[in-house]
Amino acid sequence: MRGWWQELAGLVLPVDCAGCGAARVLLCGGCRSALSGAGARCVRPSPCPAGLPRVYASAAYEGAVRDVVLAHKERGALALAGALGGALAAAVRAGGAGGGRGGAGEVVLVPVPSARRQVRARGHDPARRIALAASARLRRAGVRARVAPVLRLRREVADQAGLGARGRRENLAGALEACRGAAPLTAGAARIVLVDDLMTTGATLAEAARALRAADIGPVTGAAVVAVPVNSFDRIRSATRTGQKSCE
Numbered sequence: 001m002r003g004w005w006q007e008l009a010g011l012v013l014p015v016d017c018a019g020c021g022a023a024r025v026l027l028c029g030g031c032r033s034a035l036s037g038a039g040a041r042c043v044r045p046s047p048c049p050a051g052l053p054r055v056y057a058s059a060a061y062e063g064a065v066r067d068v069v070l071a072h073k074e075r076g077a078l079a080l081a082g083a084l085g086g087a088l089a090a091a092v093r094a095g096g097a098g099g100g101r102g103g104a105g106e107v108v109l110v111p112v113p114s115a116r117r118q119v120r121a122r123g124h125d126p127a128r129r130i131a132l133a134a135s136a137r138l139r140r141a142g143v144r145a146r147v148a149p150v151l152r153l154r155r156e157v158a159d160q161a162g163l164g165a166r167g168r169r170e171n172l173a174g175a176l177e178a179c180r181g182a183a184p185l186t187a188g189a190a191r192i193v194l195v196d197d198l199m200t201t202g203a204t205l206a207e208a209a210r211a212l213r214a215a216d217i218g219p220v221t222g223a224a225v226v227a228v229p230v231n232s233f234d235r236i237r238s239a240t241r242t243g244q245k246s247c248e
Contacts, residue, residue, distance in 0.1 A: 018071040018080055019064030027083055031064040035083050035226070037090020045199065045232045049206040051213075054222045055199060056095040058087035061227035069197055069227055073126040084197065084226050085133020091224035092134060092193055093143070105190020106144040109135055109224075112196040112208050113151050113176070127196045130226065134195065150182035150217070151208055176207050178215035186217050194223040199232070 016023055019031030027035075037058040044055070059065045071077040072084055092107065111127040131147045138145035154177040186192055194208050205223045212218050 018068045018077055020067075026077075026079055027068065031068065032083060034059060034064050035068065035087040037087045037094070040087075040090040040094035041233075042094075043199070043228045043232045045202040045228070049202045051210050052202045052206040052223075053194065053209050053220050054095065055202065055205065055228075056091040056222065056224045057199065057226070057228045057233060058091045058094075058224075059227045060230040060233040061198060062230050065227050072130075073197060074122065076123055078124060078129070081129045081133045084130045085135075086137050087226045088130050088134035088195060088197075088224055089137040089141070091226070092138060092145075092195070093141075095193065095222040095224055096191065106146070106188065107138065107191045107193060108186050108189035109145060109147045109193055109195045110151060110186070110208070110212070110220075111147065111149055112194060112204055113149065113153060115153055130197055131195045134224075148182075148185040150179050150185050151176050151211055152179050176211040178211055178217055182215055183217055191221040192218055194220060195225065196223075197226045199223075199225045199228045 015026050017025050017028040017031055019034065020028060022028040022031075035058065040056055040058045042054060043057045045052075061069065068080055068084065072080040092109070109131045111125070111131040114122075114125050114127065128147070128149055131149075135145040135147050153175055192212070194205050194212075196205065199205060205225075209218075209220045209223070212220055
């Protein structure tokens, strides 16, 4: 119930930058630049969970980026969805949409769903809101894009905070499923891309990809997120230098 008045308050009341605290600006130039997606690239968690599609991220989850993501997700700064959606759109394009081989055709963004209790507590679904902003940004850039929220939780899961990679995989195993009638909503897509605001261990995105495969939806051609821990953001370059395979 809090979403509409928080958006209104953000329009009429003085605010400080969500990234650095600069006075009387929602997002200063420097923090907006950190979310520009100029450095968007392929990322790789370690260990890499089975079934994780190739993931692209816009920024490392640190400093201003971390603060902006948390302000949007946990503190209801809904007006930040535009900047975060722009960062997500950059990650989607880094994965092939809008240019290069495989870039033609419609892109369908499938947001990872939040638990109902989290949506009630926050007043919104962060991944879905950012996905909508990203699809609008992609369309303005000439990319055919739309959002298909076709995943849902089929059972309750524990809070992921504090769980390691193995604990997250076990917590999420079998937790997601495709909604009834999901297949027509994704039919005809040139690319189906899973999206979220943050990837930590990759367990959630791997489970989302499994759920779509189980419903014969796909193939999932990749995943895109706003941010990942800095070690994941840099790991793909080390893997390339040493000849390791990235996640497929």
